[in-house]
Amino acid sequence: MIWEQLxxxxxxxxxxxxxxxxxxxxxxGFEVDYDRVIFSSEFRSLQDKTQVIPLSETDxxxxxxxxxxxxxxxGRSLGRKVGQKLLEKYPHLKDTLGYRANDFGTIxxxxxxxxxxxNPPFGHSGEKAIGEFxxxxxxxQFKSQLTDKQYQDxxxxxxxxxxxxxxxxxxxxxxxxxRLSYATLGAFMKYPxxxxxxxxxxxxxxxxYGFFQSEKEVFIDIAKELGLIxxxxxxxxxxxxxxxxxLVEAADDICYTIIDFExxxxxxxxxxEYALEYLINLVxxxxxxxxxxxxxxxxDRVSYLRALAINTLINEAVxxxxxxxxxxxxxxxxxxxxxxxxxxxxxxxxxKLSIENxxxxxxxxxxxxxxxxxxNELLNIFTASISNNFLGELSNFDRLVLKVLPxxxxxNKNTLYENLLASCFYVSKLSDKNAILTYNKFKGNLL
Numbered sequence: 001m002i003w004e005q006l007x008x009x010x011x012x013x014x015x016x017x018x019x020x021x022x023x024x025x026x027x028x029g030f031e032v033d034y035d036r037v038i039f040s041s042e043f044r045s046l047q048d049k050t051q052v053i054p055l056s057e058t059d060x061x062x063x064x065x066x067x068x069x070x071x072x073x074x075g076r077s078l079g080r081k082v083g084q085k086l087l088e089k090y091p092h093l094k095d096t097l098g099y100r101a102n103d104f105g106t107i108x109x110x111x112x113x114x115x116x117x118x119n120p121p122f123g124h125s126g127e128k129a130i131g132e133f134x135x136x137x138x139x140x141q142f143k144s145q146l147t148d149k150q151y152q153d154x155x156x157x158x159x160x161x162x163x164x165x166x167x168x169x170x171x172x173x174x175x176x177x178x179r180l181s182y183a184t185l186g187a188f189m190k191y192p193x194x195x196x197x198x199x200x201x202x203x204x205x206x207x208x209y210g211f212f213q214s215e216k217e218v219f220i221d222i223a224k225e226l227g228l229i230x231x232x233x234x235x236x237x238x239x240x241x242x243x244x245x246x247l248v249e250a251a252d253d254i255c256y257t258i259i260d261f262e263x264x265x266x267x268x269x270x271x272x273e274y275a276l277e278y279l280i281n282l283v284x285x286x287x288x289x290x291x292x293x294x295x296x297x298x299x300d301r302v303s304y305l306r307a308l309a310i311n312t313l314i315n316e317a318v319x320x321x322x323x324x325x326x327x328x329x330x331x332x333x334x335x336x337x338x339x340x341x342x343x344x345x346x347x348x349x350x351x352k353l354s355i356e357n358x359x360x361x362x363x364x365x366x367x368x369x370x371x372x373x374x375x376n377e378l379l380n381i382f383t384a385s386i387s388n389n390f391l392g393e394l395s396n397f398d399r400l401v402l403k404v405l406p407x408x409x410x411x412n413k414n415t416l417y418e419n420l421l422a423s424c425f426y427v428s429k430l431s432d433k434n435a436i437l438t439y440n441k442f443k444g445n446l447l
Contacts, residue, residue, distance in 0.1 A: 001329045003086065003093055005227035006242060007103065007183050012168070012176025012218075021098030030103055033110040033184040034072075040178060042117050042166050043068070048431035049116075050123040050367075051260070062263055064116050070259060072113040074310060075251035079108030081318045082247060086325075104244065110180070111187035111248045118163025120428035121435040122371030129375035130157035130424055138380055142387070142420060150417040152195040153212045154424065160191055162428050164211045168218045171408060186226045186242030190249055192219070193231075193238035200232060203334040204249075205241045214418055229331040240331030243321075250317040250337045253347075258309045261350050262302050264358040272298050278353060279305040282346045283312055316341050374439040375427060381442055382423040386411050390419045404438070 009018035009029045023029055037043055046064035062070075083104025086093065093099045120126030133139040134154040143151050153161070167185060168177040180188075191210035199206050211219045216237065223239045232238040261279070264270040279302075280287060286308050295301045320337045327333040338347060358364065385401040388394050389411060394402075405411060409426050413419045430438065 001227050001229060001240065001243065001331070003090060004097065005225070006186065006244070007093075007099060007107075008181065008186075008225050010182045010225055011179045012170075013179070019098070020103070023098070028103070028106065029181050030106040030110060030184065033178075033180045034106060034113060036178045036180060037110055037114045037117070037167075040117075040166075042429060043114070045429060045431050046116060046119075048433050049119060049121055050126075050371075050432055051263075062259060064119060067255060067259070068113055068116050071115060071248075071251045071255045072109045074254050074314060075112030075248055076105040076109035077314050078105075078247045078251055078317055078321075079244065080105035081314070082321050085318070085322050089325075107181075107183050107187050108244050108247045108251065110184045111244070112251045114163060114167060114188055115190075115248055115252055116159065116163070117166055118161065118428065119159040120157075120162070120375070121430050121432045122368060122375070124159075125368035125371050126375060126428070127157050127159055129372045130379065130427070131155050132372070133376055133379045133383075137376055139383060139420075142383075142416065146417050146420075147213075149194055149196045150213050152198070153209075153417075154420060156195055156198070156209070157424060157428075158191075158195070158209055159428075160189075160208060160210050161195075161212050161215075162425065164189065164219070165215055165425065166429075168215055171410060182222050182225045183242075183244075185222050186228070187244035187248055189219075189222075189242060190245050192223065192228060192241060192245075194236060197233075197236060200236075200238075201334075203231075204336050204339075205231070205334075206238070212421060214421055231331065241328075243325070243328045246321060246328060246333075246337050247317070250313075250321075253336060253338050254310055254313045254317070257347055257350055257354075258306050258313070260358060261354050262306050264354055265302050266299060267358075269361055270353060270357045272301075275353065276301060276305060278346070278350050279309055282343055282350075283308040286312060313338065313341070313343065313347075316343060371432075371435075374435050377439055377442065378427050378430075378435065379423065382426060383420055386419050386423045387416060390416055
């Protein structure tokens with residue numbers, strides 16, 4: 001892969017090539033990407049979607065929105081630092097083509113801002129709930145009417161693929177979705193493959209999948225424009241990652257490792273004295289002990305250590321990226337950046353503590369159970385009505401259900417698969433509270 005292609009400013013529907021050196025410096029194409037994500041309704045809905053603590057009433061606990069904003073800030077720093085080093089290594093990118101270090105930062109920031117835009121309500125348990133509906137619930141009845149890959153899309157419903165759909169799906173008056181640059185869409189794609197074969201290798205790009213069958217042709221167009229390297233069996237669609245996807249992933253890894261841990265401490269789920277030792281182990285080389293000892297409360301101490309830890313891991317990720325840049329461009333770098341970090345042991349210790357005390361806390365589990373129940377019931381209703389509409393067998397109740405759906409949702413697709421996916425798409429875009437509100441309405445609870 002070569003950077004000249006990877007930094008493509010092309011957008012859906014373009015008939016002329018966009019050149020970086022001809023861009024308006026007051027509003028660059030990559031900056032437009034960032035703006036389009038942040039002004040989208042799908043991004044705004046993240047303010048009421050679970051990050052770690054579902055439906056929390058505490059102000060300082062992160063939602064998907066605040067998490068995405070923080071990942072974007074970290075991603076911007078990563079991209080700028082890497083961009084500066086790449087322009088020193090490849091001066092023609094700056095001198096001949098006009099790229100700047102901030103371009104790399106803006107691409108990573110925009111992709112990072114959108115990285116959770118496809119996540120359903122109730123966190124990752126929401127993804128699992130949608131998948132379970134088709135694997136073991138009433139959705140299993142549709143298996144015989146779908147191809148293997150179509151059915152797998154539903155059984156392993158994936159927030160990353162759903163995000164790609166949100167960013168690229170055409171509808172009347174909105175052709176090409178948000179019409180982001182292909183460079184940003186490439187950086188967004190952490191898993192540039194189909195849902196099958198499932199985890200064919202241990203390569204990080206094979207961990208999950210990144211697009212539904214409905215967006216297959218869109219993905220192929222983007223991959224070709226960016227010059228992504230084809231991987232795997234010729235009959236299956238799988239490509240190497242866009243190099244900047246490693247930085248988006250690193251930004252997410254840094255934030256959820258450190259900031260979820262911070263939430264756990266502030267909520268009292270992890271004892272402060274015990275927890276802060278883990279963070280201190282990560283920042284021993286940069287901590288100012290005298291300044292730290294002057295901090296009088298938990299939140300200030302955690303905030304100080306969090307800032308040092310994030311800065312430490314940003315610098316580490318940049319160094320790792322540049323060390324392995326040649327392997328990344330060849331598609332042979334098979335791990336997440338921080339999996340190669342000298343701080344790997346400390347990171348694993350923090351994540352282990354978070355799993356035991358936060359992700360598996362009673363409050364989280366209780367609300368995830370409720371989320372499973374809500375999503376299962378909503379899919380029961382919407383898939384039945386939408387599939388009956390496809391078959392021309394609408395009941396009076398089905399007609400009422402379809403009136404609940406927004407006019408922007410196309411439920412008159414050409415295939416059953418696309419219509420079932422539309423029902424999942426609608427449910428996935430609901431906020432936690434709207435999902436519960438809709439569930440209660442269908443249960444006859446109008447108050």
